[in-house]
Amino acid sequence: MGDTRAGGHHGSTLVMEAIARELAIRGVDAAVVGPVRSEFDVARLRTIDGVVINGEGALHVRSPKALLISQFARRARDLGIPCFLVNTVMDECDEDVIQGFPALTGVFCREPRSLERAKSYGATAKLCPDVTLAIETPKDIKWHAGEKVIVTDSTLGSVNKLLHAFARRTHAAFLPMRTRPQVPIFSSKKAFMRIVKYEVRHKIGNVLPGNFTADRFGCAVGSADAFLRAIAGGTKFIVSGRFHGACLAMRLGVPFLAVRSITHKVESLLDDAQLSHKLIDLETLKSTTRLDSLFAAATWSDTDQARCRNYVANAQKAVAECFDDVVAQIAVERARA
Structure with missing residues (x-):
């Protein structure tokens, strides 16, 4: 969730392509379902093994997406579905948003200040720089x-x-x-x-x-x-x-x-x-x-x-470890179900 390609921005496009690619190479059948929404299709949620949310530009006090993500995380937890927030910035958030962070299975923050903030909000958080640092570029594109x-x-x-x-x-x-x-x-x-x-x-x-x-x-x-x-x-x-x-x-x-x-x-x-x-x-x-x-x-x-x-180089390693972790945790929860 959290498809930002409709915004018309090269960075957002490459972020979504990178997330989809990282999941695909790990054998995940990923269905991109668009932006985070306020409505929850419970029947559809029960058919999936896990949720990965693109947190790009979403977690700050001025973003309407922050509360939607928080609400969705709580609903996913109630249904027993692991829910991960990746590629996120974490800035000051309202209290009703913060209450949903412990419901997230894992949060991957792009830089240290966001990581500190996420942990202070009760999230299980790790550092993983922006996924665009790990994109594959054509061999003929060199500076x-x-x-x-x-x-x-x-x-x-x-x-x-x-x-x-x-x-x-x-x-x-x-x-x-x-x-x-x-x-x-x-x-x-x-x-x-x-x-x-x-x-x-x-x-x-x-x-x-x-x-x-x-x-x-x-x-x-x-x-x-x-x-x-x-x-x-x-x-x-x-x-x-x-x-x-x-x-x-x-x-x-x-x-x-x-x-x-x-x-x-x-x-x-x-x-x-x-x-x-x-x-x-x-x-x-x-x-x-x-x-x-x-x-x-x-x-x-x-x-x-x-x-x-x-x-x-370190960012590329961290991105690989992030998606290894996400897929492994989803697999564990699937085996338990």
């Missing part, structure tokens, strides 16, 4: 250094506009992580409307580029593969306004500077990877008129590259 500087968008509207203005002012390439929702166009009315809206805005943005409203769609690319190729090919560095922009840069070994996003997830990721000096504040971006003034901060030392490689 080779060049002179291109890429600026991504942000999940925060005000930061989005600031990043676009920075890109325009410094003649960097603006590359949003939004994309065409990766779901069938007729899968739902909402999917149909989102896809049509994206396609129309994308075409208009291509014809009339230059302002933020146009470029946030017109500069977007239609697939995760195209996005990965764009950030890997001839890039000097990336300024990422999104958590998954930083993750994908790390996966490919591309130098980057990161901007804070909603919750603590970006700074905690960088702390965990010993790359906290790659966090750039908004005031610096506002005052920057020439890209060469950022070259010193953006250039990665041999130590930076080694820390990045080690973090990605």
Whole structure:
């Protein structure tokens, strides 16, 4: 549960593909059932062996999905069905949400701050970095250094506009992580409307580029593969306004500077990877008129590259261990039933 592909975002698409892949290679017959819902089909729940919920962006006080996950976990426990929350950030949550965390069989948090928070809420929690760090990439997608500087968008509207203005002012390439929702166009009315809206805005943005409203769609690319190729090919560095922009840069070994996003997830990721000096504040971006003034901060030392490689390698091991653990616990509960 917790399919985020309908949102139209490369990171969310790759997260869902990675979760499905990790389960499939372990012999799990996984049925993706869309977003977390408030309604519970008890009859259907009784036919399954376990539930894996994608916790991406869900567990904080501003997310309506947090209470739905908490409610679902309690219902699954009452039915004797193991329920796991994976790939999650854990920030401050309301008390009625917190009450459901002990009902989860296991919680896998993307970074240490979330892990500490989950444990304080009574969850059985472990650390497992973001699953996009373990994605398989085509062999021909490799970072080779060049002179291109890429600026991504942000999940925060005000930061989005600031990043676009920075890109325009410094003649960097603006590359949003939004994309065409990766779901069938007729899968739902909402999917149909989102896809049509994206396609129309994308075409208009291509014809009339230059302002933020146009470029946030017109500069977007239609697939995760195209996005990965764009950030890997001839890039000097990336300024990422999104958590998954930083993750994908790390996966490919591309130098980057990161901007804070909603919750603590970006700074905690960088702390965990010993790359906290790659966090750039908004005031610096506002005052920057020439890209060469950022070259010193953006250039990665041999130590930076080694820390990045080690973090990605350890993340890939942790992701494998996470899904080994999930599948093993589901198998144990199935044998008991």
